[in-house]
Structure formats: structure tokens, C-alpha cells
Amino acid sequence: MIPQHSKNKLKRNFYTRDLLIVAKDLLGKILVKHDNDKIFSGRIVEVEAYDGLIDRAAHTYSGKTKRNEIMFNKGGYFYVYFTYGAHFCCNIVTGEKDHGTAVLIRAIEPINNIDIMIKNRFGRELLNEKEKFNLTSGPGKLCQALGINKSHYGIDLTGDKIYLINANKINDDSIVVAKRIGIKKSINLPWRFYIKDNPFVSKK
DNA sequence: CCACGGATTGGCT
């Protein structure tokens, strides 16, 4: 089901490129999480970019803290944070060391172990077909579905625990560029990218 | 030490 060949795993040089390039290129790639004997996976369909240098909404805008320090690493690390007293959100660190840039994964299209994702999200069976699209269509939702939490903070994405599998680049015609959602600062930066017409995107 | 508010979600009007 998942293309497991190691040559398809994205390497360091994918992540260390410029924030906005990586953000758009992440669309369509497969996020994979190994959980003991189980493998969760999903196709990235929506992301947002954050850059501490010029972006007041970025967690790195005010400099390095214990919470955001992984964002100052070179690209290819996993930044997980907890928010609103309830939700984890996960990011892909990008760029060179000390850039303080990362891409928030806002939505994925489930591929593997969907039945467990349903259990993780709802603690019950699906009530209807529509709920299928409510599984991973938001940053907090997808972390809950995949069981991503603070223990995954700082994971090296070139390792074997959490990583990305390459896939064909999404054509620019199929990428929607929009303003980011749910922030109060730097609200006009057009740094949200999602796959056009994909039903797992968090919001039109 | 304490107060504030958030890269969200789900339920109710």
C-alpha cells in the first residue's frame, strides 16, 4: 500500500531549501509514522508556512525559547506543539540552521490504518460517510488520528520513526494559494497552500 | 509569581 522503498524517503536536501519552496512541494507527499508494528500514513493536502524573521504569527518571531528551539535547526526535523489546552499540531522544519522556519501540516488524506485513526479520533465507529472527511482535516485532528504528541518533538525526519515518502509534484494549476487561518498577526501573508478540490482540506 | 492568550475544535444559537 505504501511505497516503502527506502530510495523514496525524502532526504535532508529536500527540507533545507527555502521555506515557501518546501511548503508547496510538501503537497502530495506521504507522511508516514511507525508506531510499534503499525504504520500510519496519509497524503499531505494542506500546509501553512511560518517564518520568524518577518512573520509575527510565527512561534520563532521573538527569538529562541525552549518550546520553539527545534525550529532553529536545519530543515528535516519535526516540530510538535500543544495549544488551546487540547490539541497538538505538527510542523516540518525547513531551511538552513538558525532560520526559524517551518511548515504546519494542516490536513492529510488518510491512506493506512484508517480504522485505528477513526478509533483515535472518535472512540467509536463512523456514524456516516461524511465523517470520513472529518478524520484528518485540520492540524489538531490529524495529530489525534495519528497519535502524534509531545513525545515526537524534534524527531529527525531522515530517520525511521516519522518521515516523508516522495510523490509526484503537484501541478501549480492544482494548488490554491490563500491567507493563513486562525491567526491574529501577519494575517495577510499568502502562505497557505492546499490541493484544489481535495475533500480533506480543513476549510475552503 | 501570576496573568494572558493561542498556528483549534466541536457544539449550540
Place this chain on the structure above:
DNA sequence: GCCAATCCGTGGA
């Protein structure tokens, strides 16, 4: 569409 829930990182006193 509006708003409460819920906790902890962060920053100011």
C-alpha cells in the same frame, strides 16, 4: 456564525 473548553509556554512585575 459564535463561543466555551482547557493547559501550559511565555513574558511582565
